[in-house]
Amino acid sequence: xxxxxxxxERVVERAAQIxxxxxxxxxxxxxxxxxxxxxxxxxxxxxxGMNDLVRGVSVRAVDExxxxxxxxxxGLAGPDALRALADAYRGFAHAHPGxxxxxxxxxxxxxxxxxxxxxxxxxxxxxxxxxxLAGYRIPEERIIDAVRMTRxxxxxxxxxxxxxxxxxxxxxxxxxxxxxxxxxxxxxxxGEQ
Numbered sequence: 001x002x003x004x005x006x007x008x009e010r011v012v013e014r015a016a017q018i019x020x021x022x023x024x025x026x027x028x029x030x031x032x033x034x035x036x037x038x039x040x041x042x043x044x045x046x047x048x049g050m051n052d053l054v055r056g057v058s059v060r061a062v063d064e065x066x067x068x069x070x071x072x073x074x075g076l077a078g079p080d081a082l083r084a085l086a087d088a089y090r091g092f093a094h095a096h097p098g099x100x101x102x103x104x105x106x107x108x109x110x111x112x113x114x115x116x117x118x119x120x121x122x123x124x125x126x127x128x129x130x131x132x133l134a135g136y137r138i139p140e141e142r143i144i145d146a147v148r149m150t151r152x153x154x155x156x157x158x159x160x161x162x163x164x165x166x167x168x169x170x171x172x173x174x175x176x177x178x179x180x181x182x183x184x185x186x187x188x189x190x191g192e193q
Contacts, residue, residue, distance in 0.1 A: 008046040012056035020098035061102035062121035068092045069128045078135030079184050085132045086180045093158040136191040
């Protein structure tokens with residue numbers, strides 16, 4: 001019988017906390033079980049194994065990122081929405097240094113297909129970014145290009161930043177604002193094509 005109060009959601013929640021605080025490399029079923037006060041075999045009532053647990057953490061990370069992005073762009077359009085989206089994206093990466101990398105790795109099912117939950121979370125994120133870019137009047141056939149360009153730009157900058165790759169004395173915030181301004185100009189141009 002499962003420990004009272006222990007559920008798949010609680011197991012994934014604690015795993016996500018471990019990943020966020022210590023990194024994915026520190027997550028193991030034995031550590032998680034110890035943190036939850038159960039024997040490792042008890043976890044198998046809630047997750048099928050380490051791969052399932054990592055998929056669950058990945059889905060949670062993408063959902064949390066999507067929540068942050070959605071809240072940031074509510075009621076905004078065009079450049080204001082882009083700047084809010086960019087700031088929220090960057091803020092999430094800084095606030096969740098362990099979870100952020102989990103948003104970038106496809107969570108595959110055991111047969112190699114994308115996990116339906118992860119796919120749903122990823123689609124939600126794409127829908128939020130698409131809505132945020134609506135003010136640019138980008139033709140429908142080019143919107144995926146705009147979403148990919150936005151994601152690649154933000155992820156590239158943020159990934160380098162959180163890994164400590166911007167060691168020069170120039171202010172990073174100025175560089176980030178320049179990136180967002182350049183992205184804004186590119187999106188305006190894409191909308192005018």
